[in-house]
Structures are given as C-alpha cells and as structure tokens.
Amino acid sequence: MVSEWISRDAARCWHPFTQMKDYELQPPLLITRARGAKLFSADGNYYYDTISSWWCNTLGHNHPRLKAALRRQMNQLEHTLFAGITHPPAIELAERLTAIAPEGLKKVFFSDNGSTAVEVALKMSLQYWRNTAQPQRSLFIGLDHGYHGDTVGAMSVSGRSAFNEVFSPLLFDARHVPAPYCYRCPCGKQYPSCGIACLEPLRQICAAEGNRVSALIIEPLLLAAGGMIVYPREYLEGAVAIARGCGAHIIFDEIATGFCRTGTMFACEQTAATPDFLCLSKGITAGYLPLGVTLVTEQIYQAFYDDYTRKKTFYHGHTYTANPLACAVAVEALKIYTEERVVERVQSQAVVLQKAMQQFRHLPNVGDVRGIGMVGAVELVRDRATKEPFAFEQRVGFQVYREGLAEHLLLRPLGNVIYFFLPFCLRDAEILRIVRRTHAVLAHLK
C-alpha cells in the first residue's frame, strides 16, 4: 500500500526545494497522521518533527483548540473576498496583532504566506515614497544570508545564494551588505571587541545613496534560511539607526522568528529597534492554514489615504486575502500564546535546549554551535582549524537527513548546517532525546 502511494506520487507530484531524482535513493515519507511533535507514517513509524513542519507548527499537530476554532468558523463562513466586505475573524485578528506588535504598528494588510507578506512591504514602501513626492527612493537594502521568500521581489532583496542564483536575470537591483555572521566574520574580527565593524558597508551605502533608499529589510536576530545565523542585538540596533539616519523605512521580517520562537513574542523585542513594517506568517496560525500579514505604522497608512482620483490606492491583493478560516485559527493561536504563557514556556525550554546543544562542541566536524530560543544549530566543517566547509557535492546534509530518519528524527539540514526549530509542545525529556539522537547521527557521520 505504501509503495503504491509512493509510485503514484512519483508519477504526478513535483516537490518543493527537491531534486526529484533523490527520491530514487530516498523516497518521501508517506505521512498519514500527526499528533503533538510526532508525524506518523503509513508503514507504522513515527518521526519527531524537529523543524516544526517548516518552522510554522509551533503548538504541535492535532491541537484540540485549533481544530475546534476551525470547525466553528467552517460552520459560519469559509471564504469571501476582502474588498468591499469584512468579517469578524479578520477584525479580531487585526486588533489582537496590533495589541501585541511592537509600538507604532497600527494597521494590518493580509495576504497568503511569508513571501507575499514581504512583497506587500516592498511595494508599499516604494509606493509610499511616490505618494509623498520622493519617487527617487526606490532602492532596497538587504543582507547577505538574508532570506525573505521565493517570489521575485522577495528573492531580489534576499542574499544571493544557491536558492536564487539561477533566477538572477529576473531580480531587480538591490544592495546587499555583509551578514553579521560571527563564526565567519566578514571583517575577520571577534565579537564583542569588533565594535560591530560589519556595519561599515551599510554606513557607506547610506552615505553615498541615502536619499535613494526606500527601505532596509532584515530578519531580527536570526538569519534563518541563510544558515541559522544568530547575531548580536547591537547589529540590529546599529543597522536600524543607520538606515533611519538616511530617512529609509525599516522592514522587519519576523516570518520565522515571530510568535514566541526566540523567547519573546517577536525577536525585535529583545532590542531597542522598531520597524515601520512587520512581516509575519508561519506561526500566526500555528502552522494550520496559510496566512501572511504586513503590519504598518499609521504614517505609512495615511500616505495612501486620499481622494480616489489622486491615485494613491494600494493596488495589491490576493483571492484568499484574509481568508476567514485562516484568520479564525490565527485568533485562537494568539489566544493560546497569551493565555498559556507560551513565551515563558519557550524561555524555560530554551534553557534546556541551549544547554544540551553544547554536547555537539566535542564532535570533530563541528565548527560552530549557535542558538536562540527554540532554535539550535550546528555548523559542520571539514576542518575545524581552517573552518573549511564540506563541499556541496559531498551532500553532508542529505546524509544527516537519511541517518536521522533511522533515529525517528525528521531533520532537514540547510547544507552543512544541522538545526532544530522545535515545536513548543515538547516535554524537556523529549528535547533531550532529540538532541541525544542527533548527536548519535553526527558522531557516526562518515
């Protein structure tokens, strides 16, 4: 029965971020149900969902409250357009989001996923400057190792990488500044004595082209898909101050870091920096339904509010904008985050995870161990002394993925970076079990 499903998959399905030929070596798992942090396959196995099903399933699978919220909404209204119509789940969600968001964010624009939340922010920032008589501001600045999604605008501001290099003819011109990647410091220095010298290129761009900059886009404290790079709060604060100094907007992409992931509701709360735009998705529905939102300040919103004939309208939308089912589940997820004090739970789980992560330091091919909140990462290297990475062709990550399955772990390394993005429903003993089993996998790597 399993093999029949797998053949039918191979005949018709094309999976994301996947070299489909790999399925000849390692077919996809046929998952038929899930509960809490475990995925169950049709052949009777279980796997720990160590990456929260692509970083969104924060509260665990099959959650009774989230399922009940979905059922309730299904019986009321499943979908309608969101132009000329509104509905209670969207209104309640917007109220709840603005109540917990960083100061100053007052309006919510809905879309479907993380990439669209970013596209909205980029387009709004650009149009803001046109609506306010500064059309020369059309330049965006992003970080090397930044990742903001796979649509064309989001790729343009993301760091150049294997994910997007083939699409470079499609991408618009943006500036990219070195990432605050302390293990591989772009300035060859050491934190904290470096004085955050890696901010200098941003300073130079802003000095030379400051009046052309529309916005700086950045993932607060964790460059996630770019290699789970955790960076110092002073970098974020410094970058925001420099970009604000030249009058640019600040876009925080908390699509991966939002909703308790780093030990605060939003990662930027651990800093003094605040944005003009905040992009959220993933944990907003605890991973149950697709939804993206872009929160903006009143000042941004007001620049679009005018007589229709003056052409200041924001012409952007998607069929499923503010889908009522997704909004209702998101409202319930936000209630759970606050009522069940999930921030505090994550803070105590983080102590367990980050302490356990230290055992990786003793393994011969581990170059760096880093983490924040319920994210822990290990960067594997060929040579610890030179930090020489394993070559792409060696496919170390793929090997770890395959060995992980034998230990009932669903790991999905980013190249040479093996990481956890754990769901918050895990008990401490399970966190330790996952780390211990992953340690066994890495210790036996050939």
Ligand SMILES: Cc1ncc(COP(=O)(O)O)c(C=O)c1O
């Ligand atoms: C920081 C960040 N921004 C944007 C995205 C894109 O989100 P989506 O895959 O929902 O389009 C991701 C996805 O991993 C992300 O981590």
